[in-house]
Amino acid sequence: xxxxxxxxxxxxxxxxxxxxxxxxxxxxxxxxxxxxxxxxxxxxxxxxxxxxxxxxxxxxxxxxxxxxxxxxxxxxxxxxxxxxxxxxxxxxxxxxxxxxxxxxxxxxxxxxxxxxxxxxxxxxxxxxxxxxxxxxxxxxxxxxxxxxxxxxxxxxxxxxxxxxxxxxxxxxxxxxxxxxxxxxxxxxxxxxxxxxxxxxxxxxxxxxxxxxxxxxxxxx
Amino acid sequence: xxxxxxxxxxxxxxxxxxxxxxxxxxxxxxxxxxxxxxxxxxxxxxxxxxxxxxxxxxxxxxxxxxxxxxxxxxxxxxxxxxxxxxxxxxxxxxxxxxxxxxxxxxxxxxxxxxxxxxxxxxxxxxxxxxxxxxxxxxxxxxxxxxxxxxxxxxxxxxxxxxxxxxxxxxxxxxxxxxxxxxxxxxxxxxxxxxxxxxxxxxxxxxxxxxxxxxxxxxxxxxxxxxxxxxx
Numbered sequence: 001x002x003x004x005x006x007x008x009x010x011x012x013x014x015x016x017x018x019x020x021x022x023x024x025x026x027x028x029x030x031x032x033x034x035x036x037x038x039x040x041x042x043x044x045x046x047x048x049x050x051x052x053x054x055x056x057x058x059x060x061x062x063x064x065x066x067x068x069x070x071x072x073x074x075x076x077x078x079x080x081x082x083x084x085x086x087x088x089x090x091x092x093x094x095x096x097x098x099x100x101x102x103x104x105x106x107x108x109x110x111x112x113x114x115x116x117x118x119x120x121x122x123x124x125x126x127x128x129x130x131x132x133x134x135x136x137x138x139x140x141x142x143x144x145x146x147x148x149x150x151x152x153x154x155x156x157x158x159x160x161x162x163x164x165x166x167x168x169x170x171x172x173x174x175x176x177x178x179x180x181x182x183x184x185x186x187x188x189x190x191x192x193x194x195x196x197x198x199x200x201x202x203x204x205x206x207x208x209x210x211x212x213x214x215x216x217x218x219x220x
Numbered sequence: 221x222x223x224x225x226x227x228x229x230x231x232x233x234x235x236x237x238x239x240x241x242x243x244x245x246x247x248x249x250x251x252x253x254x255x256x257x258x259x260x261x262x263x264x265x266x267x268x269x270x271x272x273x274x275x276x277x278x279x280x281x282x283x284x285x286x287x288x289x290x291x292x293x294x295x296x297x298x299x300x301x302x303x304x305x306x307x308x309x310x311x312x313x314x315x316x317x318x319x320x321x322x323x324x325x326x327x328x329x330x331x332x333x334x335x336x337x338x339x340x341x342x343x344x345x346x347x348x349x350x351x352x353x354x355x356x357x358x359x360x361x362x363x364x365x366x367x368x369x370x371x372x373x374x375x376x377x378x379x380x381x382x383x384x385x386x387x388x389x390x391x392x393x394x395x396x397x398x399x400x401x402x403x404x405x406x407x408x409x410x411x412x413x414x415x416x417x418x419x420x421x422x423x424x425x426x427x428x429x430x431x432x433x434x435x436x437x438x439x440x441x442x443x444x445x446x447x448x449x450x451x
Contacts, residue, residue: 145367152360158350165343166364169336170371176378198378209370213363216284 003095010086010099015106017076024072028065028111035061036115036122047124054125055182058115059175062135063142063168065111070146071163073104074154083154087218097151097214104150105143112139125186134181134192137199138174144203144210145170151217173202224421231417234410246403255319260404262312264411265305266334272302272415273341277369280362289430292358295365297422299344301415306338329379336375340368353433 018024039045039057077083086096112135120127149167153159177198184190221229242260249256279295282288313331314324325331344364351357396404 148363152363155356156347156351156360162343162347162350165339165346169340169343169375170367172336173371173374173378176375194381198381202374205370205374209367213366216359217363 001091001095003092003098006091006095007099007102010096011102011106014073014100014103018103018107024069024107025110028069028107029114031068032061032065032111032115033118035064036118040122045123050123051125051186051188054119054123055179055186055188057123058119058135058182059179061115062108062112062138063171063175065115066108066139066142066146066171067164067167069108069111070104070143070150070167071160073100073147073150078154083218093218094211094214097147097218098211100151101143101147101210104147105139108139108143109136112136128185130185130192131182134178134185134196134199137196137203138178141199141203141206142171142174144207148210148213148217151214170206174199177202224424227417228421231410231414234413238407238410241403241406246400247397252320255316258312258316260407261411262309262316263404264408265308265312267408268411268415269302269305269309269337271412272298272305272419273337273365273369273372274298275419276302276341276344276365280365283358283362284366287355287358289358292362293423293426293430294419295361296348296426297419299341299348299361299365300422301418303338303341303345304418305411305415306334306341310334310338327379329376332379333372333376337368337372340364340371344368 036057039053039060043049043053043057045053074083077086087093112132116127116132116135119125146167149163149170153162153166156162177195180190181192181195181199184192184195238260242257246257246260248254275298276295279291279293279298282291283295313334317326318324344361347361347364348357351360
């Protein structure tokens, strides 16, 4: 079986089931708007300080929306015990994992399509291709790590407790580099080129590592 | 006294000797005064913590390769002892930072990456507590341990690239006077012995806990087969 086709088939299945139920994306979009609302009350935001505060709110909203999205990745599979069925097929567990990560990452990208314009409209920060590129690059690696750990905790009792504890520390490199990239794209000091280069390095590192580890996590 | 008690007593005696060297033998620092004496145990316990997490890494890799329960017990013992030493490092560092930097905490590269280290391995211990003990917990924990070990240099590198104010490495740069270097090396050796003894004792405890689970397991199966009596 061609692993690429397996991965795409799994991703298509997940996205189709999301399209039919429309559970995760609307909930996450609302979650993101709420995060912006809370950010507005937590800080005294005006036109002078918006660019210094908005990148922080962006990453907080994105990281927590990501946790919710990736925590849901294996929920349906667990309820129907369909993961076991998929693993019984000759398809490689790594390809199945890649498909799940692709679908979860795509859902998060859809939520970013709400987050970035909303941030720009509500706080008046610049909305540019540079911001989008930084957020997308970070999403890529975060999805790989997030879905790996979602798979890890899927069969553990207190999975809601464990997922943030395990995933957030591993996401910190993405938040550091992505934070600098978004800040400099919004006009604050920071080396944009270097930050983007780091994000690409982290993406490569963690995608390779998660695909090596996926075999041990899914293979039961 | 069994051999674990003897080893523990020896490790405690060594730590007391190190304390003697730190407070009586080592000269005071011209600029920082007595606060500088924190350095000896602070750096030693940081190195001991890294050593413990290396045990977790190696134990995890061996477990994923051949499912050896001994490797997993070593990983468990290393994580627990490593978290203790990381806590010591963080607390002593904060005590040093208050008089020298003027605040307990700054978001410096080493401080941030040490805090992340602590969080990752505290999470590792939580996974071990929450996951169903046995093969599954061991595999999950092995993956967490390996990712944790890789993440720490990555976090460290990214924060260093961002900003740093922690004192640079002075031991390798020959910047220490001979008495201070001798005190440091002695304290480091004693701390590493303490860490090794703690891991050995913890390994023994984990072995006994595993044996207890193995004994309790058949009993549970038998009781599960019998229908529960109606109240």
